[in-house]
Amino acid sequence: MDRCAQIPGRRFGCWLLSVAAAAALAPGTDGQVTRPESAQRVVRAFDFEERALTLEEVPQHWVRWVHLPPRFERPGYPRWNASSFDDAHAVSGDYSVKLPTKGGSTALVLASDVVLAFPGADYRVLAQARTEGLEHARGRMTIRYLDRNQQPIPGAEASSDLIISDGEWTPVHVDLIGEHEGADSIQVALELLQKEQHMTREKAAHETWLEDVNGAIWFDDVVIQQIPRVTIRSNRAANLIVAPETPSLHTTVQDLTGESLRCRIEVRDVDGRLVTHTEFAAPSLGREVEWIPELTQYGWYDGRLTIFNDRGVVGERNVHFAWVPERRRDFVASGAHFGVSVDEILPAHRDHIPLLLSQINSGALHYSVWNRDLTLDGIGEFVEGIRGLVSELLEEGHRITFVLSRAPDEMIRSVHIQEHELFQLLEKDRQDWLPYLSRIVDRFGQSVRRWQIGSTPDPTFLRSPEIDLRLAMMEEILQTMAPEPIVVTPWSAMQQLDPEASLAHAHTVKVPSMFHASALETLRDDWPEDLDATLLLELPDPDVFGRRAATIELVKRIIQLWRSGAAQIIIERPWTISEDRIHQMMPAPVLPVYRTVIERITGRTIVGQFPTPEGCYAFILDGPGDDAIVAWNETADPDSAWIRAYLADGPVTLIEPFGNSRQVYSVDGLHEVQIGLTPIFIEGVDVNLARFRSGFRVEPSFVASTASRHDMHLVLTNPWSTPITGRLRINEPADWNVSPRVQSFSVAPGATRRLPFESAFGVGEEAGARTIEVEFDLSADRRYPIVLLEDDIELGLEELQLTPSYHFLRDEGGVFRDLAVSLLITNIGDEPVTLHAFAQAPGYAREQAPISDLPPNQSTMKRFVFPGGATTLRGRSLRVGLVHAHDLGRLNQTLKID
Numbered sequence: 001m002d003r004c005a006q007i008p009g010r011r012f013g014c015w016l017l018s019v020a021a022a023a024a025l026a027p028g029t030d031g032q033v034t035r036p037e038s039a040q041r042v043v044r045a046f047d048f049e050e051r052a053l054t055l056e057e058v059p060q061h062w063v064r065w066v067h068l069p070p071r072f073e074r075p076g077y078p079r080w081n082a083s084s085f086d087d088a089h090a091v092s093g094d095y096s097v098k099l100p101t102k103g104g105s106t107a108l109v110l111a112s113d114v115v116l117a118f119p120g121a122d123y124r125v126l127a128q129a130r131t132e133g134l135e136h137a138r139g140r141m142t143i144r145y146l147d148r149n150q151q152p153i154p155g156a157e158a159s160s161d162l163i164i165s166d167g168e169w170t171p172v173h174v175d176l177i178g179e180h181e182g183a184d185s186i187q188v189a190l191e192l193l194q195k196e197q198h199m200t201r202e203k204a205a206h207e208t209w210l211e212d213v214n215g216a217i218w219f220d221d222v223v224i225q226q227i228p229r230v231t232i233r234s235n236r237a238a239n240l241i242v243a244p245e246t247p248s249l250h251t252t253v254q255d256l257t258g259e260s261l262r263c264r265i266e267v268r269d270v271d272g273r274l275v276t277h278t279e280f281a282a283p284s285l286g287r288e289v290e291w292i293p294e295l296t297q298y299g300w301y302d303g304r305l306t307i308f309n310d311r312g313v314v315g316e317r318n319v320h321f322a323w324v325p326e327r328r329r330d331f332v333a334s335g336a337h338f339g340v341s342v343d344e345i346l347p348a349h350r351d352h353i354p355l356l357l358s359q360i361n362s363g364a365l366h367y368s369v370w371n372r373d374l375t376l377d378g379i380g381e382f383v384e385g386i387r388g389l390v391s392e393l394l395e396e397g398h399r400i401t402f403v404l405s406r407a408p409d410e411m412i413r414s415v416h417i418q419e420h421e422l423f424q425l426l427e428k429d430r431q432d433w434l435p436y437l438s439r440i441v442d443r444f445g446q447s448v449r450r451w452q453i454g455s456t457p458d459p460t461f462l463r464s465p466e467i468d469l470r471l472a473m474m475e476e477i478l479q480t481m482a483p484e485p486i487v488v489t490p491w492s493a494m495q496q497l498d499p500e501a502s503l504a505h506a507h508t509v510k511v512p513s514m515f516h517a518s519a520l521e522t523l524r525d526d527w528p529e530d531l532d533a534t535l536l537l538e539l540p541d542p543d544v545f546g547r548r549a550a551t552i553e554l555v556k557r558i559i560q561l562w563r564s565g566a567a568q569i570i571i572e573r574p575w576t577i578s579e580d581r582i583h584q585m586m587p588a589p590v591l592p593v594y595r596t597v598i599e600r601i602t603g604r605t606i607v608g609q610f611p612t613p614e615g616c617y618a619f620i621l622d623g624p625g626d627d628a629i630v631a632w633n634e635t636a637d638p639d640s641a642w643i644r645a646y647l648a649d650g651p652v653t654l655i656e657p658f659g660n661s662r663q664v665y666s667v668d669g670l671h672e673v674q675i676g677l678t679p680i681f682i683e684g685v686d687v688n689l690a691r692f693r694s695g696f697r698v699e700p701s702f703v704a705s706t707a708s709r710h711d712m713h714l715v716l717t718n719p720w721s722t723p724i725t726g727r728l729r730i731n732e733p734a735d736w737n738v739s740p741r742v743q744s745f746s747v748a749p750g751a752t753r754r755l756p757f758e759s760a761f762g763v764g765e766e767a768g769a770r771t772i773e774v775e776f777d778l779s780a781d782r783r784y785p786i787v788l789l790e791d792d793i794e795l796g797l798e799e800l801q802l803t804p805s806y807h808f809l810r811d812e813g814g815v816f817r818d819l820a821v822s823l824l825i826t827n828i829g830d831e832p833v834t835l836h837a838f839a840q841a842p843g844y845a846r847e848q849a850p851i852s853d854l855p856p857n858q859s860t861m862k863r864f865v866f867p868g869g870a871t872t873l874r875g876r877s878l879r880v881g882l883v884h885a886h887d888l889g890r891l892n893q894t895l896k897i898d
Helices: 008-023 049-053 353-359 376-395 409-415 422-427 435-444 467-479 517-522 547-564 590-601 687-694
Strands: 042-046 062-064 084-086 096-101 106-110 122-132 138-146 152-159 170-176 185-193 215-227 229-234 240-242 249-254 262-268 274-281 289-291 299-309 312-324 338-342 364-370 399-404 450-453 486-492 506-511 533-537 569-572 575-577 585-587 605-609 616-622 627-633 642-645 652-655 661-664 671-674 680-685 697-699 702-704 710-717 724-732 737-739 742-747 752-760 768-779 787-796 800-810 816-827 833-840 847-854 859-866 877-884 890-896
Touching: 096 106, 096 185, 122 138, 122 185, 138 170, 138 215, 152 170, 185 215, 215 312, 229 299, 229 312, 240 353, 249 262, 249 299, 249 312, 299 590, 312 585, 312 590, 338 353, 353 376, 364 376, 364 533, 376 399, 376 435, 399 435, 422 467, 450 467, 467 486, 517 547, 533 547, 547 569, 547 590, 547 605, 547 616, 547 627, 590 627, 590 680, 605 687, 616 687, 627 687, 652 671, 661 671, 680 687, 687 710, 687 787, 697 787, 702 710, 710 724, 710 742, 742 752, 800 877, 800 890, 816 833, 816 847, 816 877, 847 859
Parallel strands: 240 312, 338 364, 338 569, 364 399, 399 450, 450 486, 486 506, 506 533, 533 569, 702 787
Antiparallel strands: 042 215, 062 106, 084 096, 096 215, 106 185, 122 170, 122 215, 138 152, 138 185, 229 249, 249 289, 262 274, 262 299, 299 312, 575 585, 605 616, 616 627, 627 680, 642 671, 652 661, 652 680, 697 710, 710 752, 724 742, 724 768, 737 752, 768 787, 800 816, 816 859, 833 847, 833 877, 877 890
């Protein structure tokens, strides 16, 4: 007998020798290289079609994994949930395997030693799954490594997403990375899990999780593949590349099957559009290949490496990277105004964090130092592990807040509290929980002053009448270990802060994504000026709303909060960790956008709102160096969402959230900038001129449409520190009688002046919006080119509403012949009115009808018929309106016949 077969623990060493022999091209009987089964592409496949050849209820090599104490301790997996073959549903062939539930969970596992693990290989399990009758339970597929004693290796397993398919077959897959020593075999588990088994959080006190008692999941075509060992990364450790450096992608492929493989790399932007791609033969022996993608714009990118053979895809990996422009030359460090909140930093990433935070201009870090896996024995190693990170950040001026995110599991078992209700600790024996805190405070308490108790707002605690007492108790405990600690409380923007009590402590206020950006400017209205509050922004889920939506919302939220006076803003960790063996940091799409916003508003204040069409926002940013406007379109018609104004002597620069820029030159003295849904920064603006424009208005904003002269005013505000002088001319409306059209003016620094004028218009003037355009020849700190300013006023009759409509009338033969025009007239005033309604069409006599004493808050309808109008008036316009019977008031409108 082969000695390798006699020693199970050593059989892979012998297989490695056989692979080495195969590498020397030792042929098999068919002339091909002979490889062990575990080194093949498809290691094992199960289609469950052996049911016709066996009397067993479960497939060969598979075992019902149930609670059978003392041999198998599997609470929650009762024996009555019996997995079995099933011929009611199948993807291919006649049979699948069914995992039912009558209450409790169900599992079917592949026996150990059926699939042997090849050292250093990566594996993928694919299957088809179908659920039915599940409301609370879910399906799942898990793959894990077992050691030579058929015991699971800790941390050496991976699970699919939870499965729910409502009667449809759906593909499922899960990958297992071969980086675990001592792996002897592979086990696959097919599962139906009740909430008790699939929920990632612990059940809260008095919470009840319901179970399904009449549902099932089916699995079919379970295939175990060996997949290539693949890596892809960019040329920077944290995958953030700052210009002038350009991105490059580095790939390696190691495959133990000996197949001829090809590689394809695709780079897609934040919207999923393909930007560039390449294809090449997979390099041998894991040699690294570098490729420089041709990128023309800064942004966030997804680089996906796909490995394929003649039969299809055999492996894939992706890397997210961001390419950003150089920092603004006049940028001033943000200090603690902006930061990030991080729940965990892997040891391999600790050296990258200071540089990454510096590159995105962050100056504050909220870092979780308690988590579920923390133990008393491990605190010392944890403290030493983060010492260098904390020291470097403090030296660079970062403000650090240590967060006690949740009670460690070891502590929970000792003191019996809920994981997030940390203030319950004050009611327990301190000897049971204080050691988990004291070792951390002893090491960092001299330099880190801020200690946040909990990571999520606890509504029960926030409403507690003892909140201030408990905060004081926690502060007293910290004061015994560190000088002048600051206790920080997690709060919710949904919960009202007590203006007086809240001043005694600091707060991290979580702003839910449900808060509309436009509502954020009032968030701090009732807060004291000197309140120590850091706002933690929750962003829309990019998987639900799209990646770009999250970046757009980030910009709008920060601008609105900055306008409200918020001084400290943080976002949750703006990067992800790859699930491959190198566990690299990858930027989320919001990371480069966050960098842009910080760079554009740090050191600047919002000093006014620039005039824009209704539905658009435009805020003026004033600060050292050049000034700017940030603008976006919320609800306006895209065709009307433009800024047309003289903004500066030369060109202005438009910068979108990812940092791409272009210049806009003035044409005939005006810069034209379209405002889109994505916010833009308009740099190089003359801020005083912008403020002069924002302070300009015409009063009154509503003018009665009567045939009389109207007293009106131009309102000018001087934002310069010197007097302004000049001449102005009212250009539009050109057909109005305006007096005077030309005026000289002088306004003192910071003052507002009202310049009177009279206007009159003809009886045919239509109701609705009118634009007053004024041309300024202006001198302030210098002589400016001609400046055109506009403001809209409304013409109408305040007590009347007119709504015209039309429809076509058929003749006896069913042909549309005549045109009927209807006028709905509503009296919204306080007194009865007597009117004449009229409709006038080209080529027809004027039609009119009296309206006598229409009462307040009442409506009436008048109808006019134009014979043959269905043909003659198509594409023409009619004049309709109302005339007061006893004065000069008129309400004219145009009705277009389409």
